[in-house]
Amino acid sequence: MRSFILTLLLGSTTLARSQVLPQIQGPRHPGGKVKIMGGTGAILTLGTRGYRRFGLYGDVLWEREPLSPYAWGEYAVNRNARTLTLGGGAWKDFDNDWSVKGGLGLTFGRFKDSDESSRSATFETGAEKYLDGNTFGGEYRLTSGSIGGSTAFSSNEKVVGDHVRGKAARFQRAEADHYSYNEFSAYARLPAGETFIGLRATLGLPSYSSAVLTETLSWTIPIVQALSTRLSFSLEQGRQNNAYVSAGLDYRFR
Numbered sequence: 001m002r003s004f005i006l007t008l009l010l011g012s013t014t015l016a017r018s019q020v021l022p023q024i025q026g027p028r029h030p031g032g033k034v035k036i037m038g039g040t041g042a043i044l045t046l047g048t049r050g051y052r053r054f055g056l057y058g059d060v061l062w063e064r065e066p067l068s069p070y071a072w073g074e075y076a077v078n079r080n081a082r083t084l085t086l087g088g089g090a091w092k093d094f095d096n097d098w099s100v101k102g103g104l105g106l107t108f109g110r111f112k113d114s115d116e117s118s119r120s121a122t123f124e125t126g127a128e129k130y131l132d133g134n135t136f137g138g139e140y141r142l143t144s145g146s147i148g149g150s151t152a153f154s155s156n157e158k159v160v161g162d163h164v165r166g167k168a169a170r171f172q173r174a175e176a177d178h179y180s181y182n183e184f185s186a187y188a189r190l191p192a193g194e195t196f197i198g199l200r201a202t203l204g205l206p207s208y209s210s211a212v213l214t215e216t217l218s219w220t221i222p223i224v225q226a227l228s229t230r231l232s233f234s235l236e237q238g239r240q241n242n243a244y245v246s247a248g249l250d251y252r253f254r
Contacts, residue, residue, distance in 0.1 A: 038253060040250075044248060054078075071088040072086075087105025098128070100128075101125065120143050196219070218232035
């Protein structure tokens with residue numbers, strides 16, 4: 001009954017991201033026979049202003065009582081940086097098909113024009129309601145550090161990356177500054193025949209720029225057995241207006 005994974009990103013994003021990456025969502029059904037479930041996959045994102053991002057991820061969840069722990073990881077490359085994110089947490093199930101979660105993630109990476117490695121930490125919490133096969137939920141994430149997590153989108157990565165390059169151009173020490181990023185999201189995961197439709201809206205509040213609103217429509221299409229393709233389209237409004245398309249493959253096991 002649950003959306004989970006592993007979204008570090010962007011992640012930004014729909015993509016990589018995201019989360020517990022937002023764009024990677026797998027249902028689970030508490031009380032069933034499945035005890036361990038998870039998956040692995042890859043996703044490519046292209047966007048306006050020449051944005052490109054490629055990510056490899058994996059996640060696992062143990063269904064237990066009273067808590068169901070989960071763990072996930074993602075390696076991602078975009079125009080500005082390379083990042084590795086590792087995270088974990090736990091879900092708690094309640095009566096009436098309600099669940100809540102809490103987790104932490106750590107991101108390590110390097111901006112292409114930076115002299116030093118960068119890192120950040122992400123705290124996440126959320127709640128889900130499972131209703132007639134549909135999943136409805138909300139999430140909050142706080143990322144603090146000097147590089148984006150797995151759910152950071154293009155406009156945010158570009159702002160930080162441009163600042164790093166600006167320092168290098170002025171012959172200053174090329175390192176990323178510390179920042180914080182708050183994300184508030186609402187989402188739904190709806191079955192449509194053999195496929196699943198995902199809807200997500202996220203309000204991002206970065207400490208270094210104006211608010212960013214992102215809407216994402218995703219479509220998960222089974223290919224064969226546990227292998228699916230994931231397609232998504234995102235619109236982003238904020239300091240700049242951007243659009244993104246993502247395509248990837250996802251393998252689920254249980």
